[in-house]
Each structure stands twice: as structure tokens, then as C-alpha cells.
Amino acid sequence: MNKNNLIVGIFASVFLFLIILLVIPSLIAKEVDVQGEYVGSETCMECHEEQYKNYKMSIHYLTEKKNLKIKGCEACHGPGSIHAEDGVVEAIFTFDAATLAADKTEKCLNCHTRSNSRFFASSHGKSSMDCTTCHVEHSEQTKPSLLKTSSTKSCSMCHEDVFSLFQLNERHRLQEGILSCTTCHNPHEPAIRERLGGFKHESCLKCHMDKGGPYLYEHGSSRIEGCTVCHEVHGTPNRHMLTHQSTSDLCFSCHAGAPAWHSRFDSHTTNCTVCHSTIHGSNLSKIFLK
Ligand code: HEC
Ligand code: HEC
Ligand code: HEC
Ligand code: HEC
Ligand code: HEC
Ligand code: HEC
Ligand code: HEC
Numbered sequence: 515m516n517k518n519n520l521i522v523g524i525f526a527s528v529f530l531f532l533i534i535l536l537v538i539p540s541l542i543a544k545e546v547d548v549q550g551e552y553v554g555s556e557t558c559m560e561c562h563e564e565q566y567k568n569y570k571m572s573i574h575y576l577t578e579k580k581n582l583k584i585k586g587c588e589a590c591h592g593p594g595s596i597h598a599e600d601g602v603v604e605a606i607f608t609f610d611a612a613t614l615a616a617d618k619t620e621k622c623l624n625c626h627t628r629s630n631s632r633f634f635a636s637s638h639g640k641s642s643m644d645c646t647t648c649h650v651e652h653s654e655q656t657k658p659s660l661l662k663t664s665s666t667k668s669c670s671m672c673h674e675d676v677f678s679l680f681q682l683n684e685r686h687r688l689q690e691g692i693l694s695c696t697t698c699h700n701p702h703e704p705a706i707r708e709r710l711g712g713f714k715h716e717s718c719l720k721c722h723m724d725k726g727g728p729y730l731y732e733h734g735s736s737r738i739e740g741c742t743v744c745h746e747v748h749g750t751p752n753r754h755m756l757t758h759q760s761t762s763d764l765c766f767s768c769h770a771g772a773p774a775w776h777s778r779f780d781s782h783t784t785n786c787t788v789c790h791s792t793i794h795g796s797n798l799s800k801i802f803l804k
């Protein structure tokens with residue numbers, strides 16, 4: 515092949531590739547190209563009285579009052595001078611479905627950097643959700659924390675399966691409002707083992723302090739794998755929210771090597787914790803007998 519043709523060919527395909535890179539995203543998502551000057555919330559009010567009214571009741575307005583450098587409506591919607599001339603929607607940042615989730619989240623993270631900086635690393639952030647999936651700014655009936663609905667309901671929208679486990683016999687009392695999904699989970703954060711039943715069982719020990727020790731003799735599994743290796747914390751039909759119906763099935767799932775005379779125990783009737791009663795840990799017995 516002619517060398518010049520080859521070079522032209524390479525250039526042409528690189529060029530085409532760049533065009534595709536540039537064009538495809540703009541076909542999928544609306545191009546957000548907000549320009550102009552800041553004009554202040556009062557200007558917006560002229561045409562958006564309703565949003566202005568509920569903005570004035572929002573926590574965000576309180577913060578604007580405290581710090582006049584905060585740009586009111588335009589802190590979230592971007593500079594609005596061009597839009598304010600004749601209401602062209604393309605000239606203002608909107609939170610509608612066509613706007614990229616990451617762009618919407620960035621708007622909020624301009625300020626919420628300290629508490630929510632790891633959102634993009636969370637499973638919600640990674641699943642293309644954004645702050646406005648759960649939070650709303652303009653509404654007369656917002657729940658605490660600007661939520662669209664109550665905290666637990668806003669999780670059940672998507673996690674119906676988990677929510678339904680809380681109807682089983684042995685469960686945490688979520689429906690009664692004793693705790694909520696966010697007692698144990700932070701929807702803004704990546705789920706790290708330390709928070710969820712890992713080494714420190716932090717989220718469980720807030721309430722079950724006695725189970726964390728420190729013990730002279732700690733049950734190895736509790737230390738390494740955490741509470742959830744034995745407990746199904748959303749809900750289960752089994753007593754004490756255990757993962758197995760029979761306690762000995764649970765124990766034998768790790769302890770094939772119990773002393774030989776133990777093999778006479780029937781897995782349906784034997785409750786190992788009758789003797790190994792301090793199963794979470796003990797200061798007196800290495801094998802949790804007292
Ligand atoms: C001259 C009147 C006027 C002014 C002033 C004005 N807007 Fe608008 N705005 C409009 C019109 C008209 C629309 C389009 C409404 C529609 O198509 O439903 C609109 C749409 C919007 C939307 C998009 C709504 C959607 O479809 O999601 C946002 C956000 C918005 N304006 C914010 C602002 C902000 C912030 C300001 C102040 C900087 C402002 N507007 C000032 C007239 C105005
Ligand atoms: C804290 C960020 C924030 C501030 C401040 C803010 N908005 Fe919004 N705005 C949003 C979000 C998020 C939406 C998407 C719908 C929602 O959450 O209510 C939205 C939606 C809108 C819409 C589309 C129609 C609607 O109600 O859904 C308009 C118009 C609008 N805002 C105008 C304004 C005006 C005018 C102000 C100032 C008075 C303002 N916004 C202040 C975040 C904000
Ligand atoms: C999956 C739903 C969901 C998403 C997505 C979400 N939040 Fe939240 N957020 C909540 C819930 C639920 C609460 C209430 C927490 C509670 O019960 O104490 C909350 C509380 C908050 C609070 C109040 C302080 C606090 O931490 O309790 C702030 C601020 C906040 N969210 C900001 C954000 C920002 C910024 C984003 C985007 C980066 C975001 N949220 C995304 C569900 C969500
Ligand atoms: C201009 C800065 C700024 C922007 C932009 C901003 N916030 Fe806030 N927001 C604040 C401040 C300041 C507070 C006061 C409470 C605090 O200290 O966190 C607050 C409070 C909140 C709360 C807590 C409400 C409560 O009842 O505790 C939520 C939820 C929240 N913002 C969500 C959002 C979302 C969602 C966006 C994007 C649509 C957003 N914020 C954009 C500054 C901002
Ligand atoms: C709009 C849908 C939606 C809402 C609302 C929602 N989630 Fe999720 N959640 C998801 C998706 C999608 C994933 C990722 C699933 C996956 O990775 O398998 C997820 C993952 C999770 C995980 C698993 C974390 C991990 O890394 O293993 C937890 C825990 C969780 N969500 C809790 C909550 C809580 C608590 C709320 C309410 C504050 C909530 N979710 C609201 C869609 C949602
Ligand atoms: C008592 C604390 C607690 C409460 C309350 C709680 N969770 Fe969980 N959740 C956990 C723990 C611990 C895990 C980790 C389980 C594991 O790693 O085996 C988990 C795991 C999850 C997961 C990921 C794995 C799975 O089972 O799908 C999701 C999603 C989830 N929870 C959602 C929710 C929702 C939604 C609610 C409220 C309806 C809720 N959780 C209430 C402690 C809790
Ligand atoms: C090796 C398995 C195992 C691990 C790990 C474990 N548990 Fe248990 N847990 C049990 C068994 C078995 C019972 C039932 C005891 C009985 O039959 O009396 C129980 C009972 C309970 C009870 C109710 C009875 C009581 O003593 O109050 C609570 C609460 C509890 N566990 C919390 C936790 C917490 C919190 C953790 C993590 C720090 C944890 N468990 C780790 C096996 C385990």
C-alpha cells in the first residue's frame with residue numbers, strides 16, 4: 515500500500531473517532547452550556563413566583579441570608595442573565611431528566627463537599643443516581659432533610675425486597691419507627707466493612723454495646739466476619755434473627771471439628787448455646803461455657 519494513503523487513512527479514522535466521541539454524548543445527553551452573568555434571585559422571582567416562594571422557606575435561603583456571597587437561585591441553576599431576558603430554557607441549568615446525573619450532583623457538591631464528597635464512590639453514585647433522586651428543593655411538602663418522602667420510604671422505592679424482610683417475625687422494629695434504614699446505612703457513602711458488620715461492627719454496637727466486648731476470649735467469627743455471619747439483620751423467620759433455623763446447623767457450618775462426643779447431638783433438637791452460653795465472648799471461659 516502507498517505510504518501516503520496509509521497516513522491519510524490513519525488521520526481520517528482518528529478524525530472520525532474524535533467526531534464520534536464528541537457527537538455521541540451530546541445526542542444522549544442535553545448539552546449544558548450555561549453562560550452569562552449572575553442577576554440575583556429577585557430577577558428570577560418576576561417569572562418564577564412559585565419557586566421563589568418555596569425557596570424562601572428552604573434551608574438554602576437561610577444560608578443565603580447568613581452569607582450574602584451565596585448566589586441564591588443561581589447557586590444551583592448557574593448564572594441566569596441570558597435566560598432571564600426571554601426564558602430560553604437552554605440558557606439555564608436544569609435538573610430535568612435529560613441532564614446528566616453527574617452534572618446535577620456536581621452542582622450540589624459545590625457546597626456539600628464535606629459531608630458528601632464520597633458520593634461518587636458509593637453504590638448509588640455509581641448507579642447514575644444523583645442528589646435529586648431522593649432530595650427535592652421546590653416543594654411545599656418536603657419531609658425533613660428535604661426528602662421527597664419519609665426517609666425509610668425513600669429507600670423502599672427501590673429496595674422493596676429488603677423492606678419486605680422487615681415484615682418477618684424476627685426483625686428490627688423498622689415499621690414502628692424505632693429505627694430506619696439510615697440508622698445502619700449511609701446512602702451517601704460507599705458501604706465499607708467497618709460500618710456494616712465488619713471488624714468493628716460499629717453500626718450494631720451503637721445499640722448492642724454488650725456484644726462488642728472487649729472480652730478476654732472473643733468468638734473468632736464475630737471478630738473476623740462480623741455480626742452478619744450469624745445474624746440476618748433485616749429480618750428472618752429464625753429465632754434471634756439467626757441465619758439458620760437450627761443453631762447447631764449454624765455452628766457446624768464452621769465447626770466440623772467439635773469434640774467427638776458432640777456428634778451424638780441431633781441438629782434439630784440441640785441448641786449449642788445451652789452450654790456455650792456466652793457465644794459472643796467471655797472473660798471466664800475460653801470455650802464460652804460461662
Ligand atoms: C422573563 C421571565 C423569566 C425570568 C426572569 C427567569 N425565567 Fe426561568 N423560565 C422562564 C420561562 C418562560 C421558562 C420556560 C418554562 C417552560 O418551558 O416550561 C423558564 C424555565 C426555567 C427553568 C427550567 C424549568 C424546566 O423546564 O425544568 C429553570 C430552572 C429556570 N427557568 C430558572 C430560572 C432562574 C434561576 C432565573 C433567575 C436567574 C430565571 N429562571 C429567570 C422565564 C423566566
Ligand atoms: C439548592 C439548589 C436550588 C436552589 C437554590 C434553587 N433551585 Fe430551582 N431547582 C432545583 C432542583 C433540584 C430542581 C428540580 C426539581 C426539584 O427538586 O424541586 C429545581 C427546579 C426548578 C425549576 C423547574 C420547575 C420545578 O419546580 O421543578 C425552576 C423553574 C426553578 N427550579 C427555579 C428556581 C428559582 C427561581 C430559584 C430561586 C428562587 C431556585 N430555583 C433555587 C434546585 C435549586
Ligand atoms: C438514595 C437516596 C439519597 C441520595 C441519592 C442522596 N441522599 Fe442525602 N439524604 C438521604 C436521606 C434518607 C437522608 C436523611 C438521613 C437521616 O435519616 O438522617 C439524607 C440526608 C442528607 C443531608 C442532611 C444531613 C445528613 O447527612 O443527614 C444532606 C446535607 C444531604 N442528604 C445531601 C445530599 C447530597 C448533596 C446528595 C448528592 C451528592 C445526596 N444527599 C444524595 C438520601 C439520599
Ligand atoms: C450554595 C451552597 C449550596 C448548594 C449549591 C447546595 N446546598 Fe444544600 N445546603 C447548604 C447549606 C449551607 C446547608 C445548611 C445545612 C448544613 O450545614 O449542611 C444545606 C443544607 C442541605 C440539606 C439539609 C437539609 C436539612 O434539613 O438538614 C440538604 C438535604 C441539602 N442541602 C441538599 C442539597 C441538594 C440536593 C443540593 C443540589 C440540588 C444542594 N443542597 C445544593 C448549601 C448548599
Ligand atoms: C432510585 C433507586 C434507589 C433508591 C431510592 C435507593 N437505592 Fe440503594 N441502591 C440502588 C442501586 C441501583 C444500588 C446498587 C445495586 C448494586 O450495586 O447491586 C443500591 C445499593 C444499595 C446498598 C448496597 C451497598 C453496597 O455497596 O453493597 C445499600 C446498603 C443501599 N442501596 C441502601 C439504600 C438506602 C438506605 C436507601 C434510602 C436512603 C436507598 N438505598 C435508596 C438503588 C436505590
Ligand atoms: C439494623 C441495621 C440495619 C437496618 C435497620 C437496615 N440494614 Fe440493610 N444491611 C445491614 C447490614 C449489616 C448489611 C450487610 C449484610 C452483609 O454484609 O451480610 C445490610 C445490607 C443491605 C443491602 C445490601 C445487601 C442486600 O441484602 O441486598 C441493602 C440493599 C440494604 N441493606 C438495604 C436496606 C434498606 C433499604 C433498609 C431499610 C428498609 C435497611 N437496609 C435497613 C444492616 C441494616
Ligand atoms: C458465631 C455466631 C454469632 C455471631 C458472630 C454473633 N452472634 Fe449474636 N447470637 C448468636 C446466637 C447463636 C444467639 C442466640 C443465643 C441463644 O440461643 O441464647 C445470638 C443472640 C444475639 C442477641 C439476642 C440475645 C442476647 O444475648 O441479647 C443479640 C442482640 C445479638 N446476638 C447481637 C449480636 C451482635 C450485635 C453481634 C456482632 C457484634 C453478634 N450478635 C454476633 C450468634 C452470633
Ligand code: HEC
Nearest residue numbers: 686687693697711717718720721741742745747753754755
Ligand atoms: C438503633 C438501635 C439498634 C441498632 C443500630 C441495631 N439494633 Fe439490633 N436490636 C435493637 C432493638 C431495640 C432490638 C430488640 C428487638 C425489637 O426491636 O423488638 C434488637 C434486636 C436484635 C436482635 C434479636 C434479639 C433477640 O432477642 O432476638 C439481634 C440478633 C440484633 N438486634 C442484631 C443486630 C445487629 C447484628 C445489628 C447491626 C447490623 C443491630 N442489631 C443493630 C436495636 C438496634
Ligand code: HEC
Nearest residue numbers: 733734735743761764765767768786787790793800801802
Ligand atoms: C462463621 C464461622 C463460625 C460460626 C458460624 C461459629 N463459629 Fe465458633 N469459632 C469460629 C472461629 C473462627 C473460632 C476461633 C477459632 C480459633 O481461634 O482457632 C471459633 C471459636 C469457637 C470456640 C472456641 C474453641 C475453639 O475451637 O477455638 C467455640 C467453643 C465455638 N467457636 C463454638 C461455636 C458455637 C457453639 C457456634 C454456634 C452458636 C459457633 N461457634 C459458630 C467460627 C465460627
Ligand code: HEC
Nearest residue numbers: 762765766769771772773776779784785786788789790801
Ligand atoms: C451439654 C453441653 C454442651 C453442648 C450442648 C455443646 N457443647 Fe460443645 N463443648 C462442651 C464442653 C464441656 C466442651 C469442652 C470439653 C471437650 O473438649 O470435650 C465443648 C467443646 C466444644 C468445642 C471445642 C472447643 C475446643 O476446645 O477446641 C467446640 C468447637 C464445640 N464444643 C462446639 C459445639 C457445638 C457446635 C455444639 C452444638 C452442636 C455444642 N458444642 C454443644 C459442652 C457442650
